[in-house]
Amino acid sequence: MRTLCDACEGAAAVVFCAADEAALCHSCDEKVHMCNKLASRHVRVGLANPSAVPRCDICENAPAFFYCEVDGSSLCLQCDMIVHVGGKRTHGRYLLLRQRVEVCYFCTERLESQSSFC
Structure with missing residues (x-):
């Protein structure tokens, strides 16, 4: 199952940004996070292995951070x-x-x- 990019809603997401609570494709990740020094510091987790992204223990749906x-x-x-x-x-x-x-x-x-x- 592939996750769509939250920004463009067309390409497959490759990273999840905890600060933005958004899954992003490579192109949108660069646009969002390379535009300024502060945004470039956001921690992003690769989505190549979906099991690497922990889920919330309470709602069991949203990514936990x-x-x-x-x-x-x-x-x-x-x-x-x-x-x-x-x-x-x-x-x-x-x-x-x-x-x-x-x-x-x-x-x-x-x-x-x-x-x-x-």
């Missing part, structure tokens, strides 16, 4: 926000690359004022 040490769970952005931001469970979480992350103030404010996630 957070890991909660306390819960021992891999989480997608939306499930992480539900589990850790909405309640009092402010466990230390890491990107799957094992870099500690904190919930940004802007995201928390948007969660409180809207019903959708940022």
Whole structure:
């Protein structure tokens, strides 16, 4: 089963960008990530081997890119926000690359004022 590029919706995706939550073909990946210095730093995971991309332990659908040490769970952005931001469970979480992350103030404010996630 091939994954289509989220940008052009025509070519087969070859990478998944955790920061953009997007699967991209080679051409779109270059357009998006080579346009500036900050975007070029986004971590991308190759999709040649779909089993290499972990799935969220909660929804079991979206690609996971957070890991909660306390819960021992891999989480997608939306499930992480539900589990850790909405309640009092402010466990230390890491990107799957094992870099500690904190919930940004802007995201928390948007969660409180809207019903959708940022």
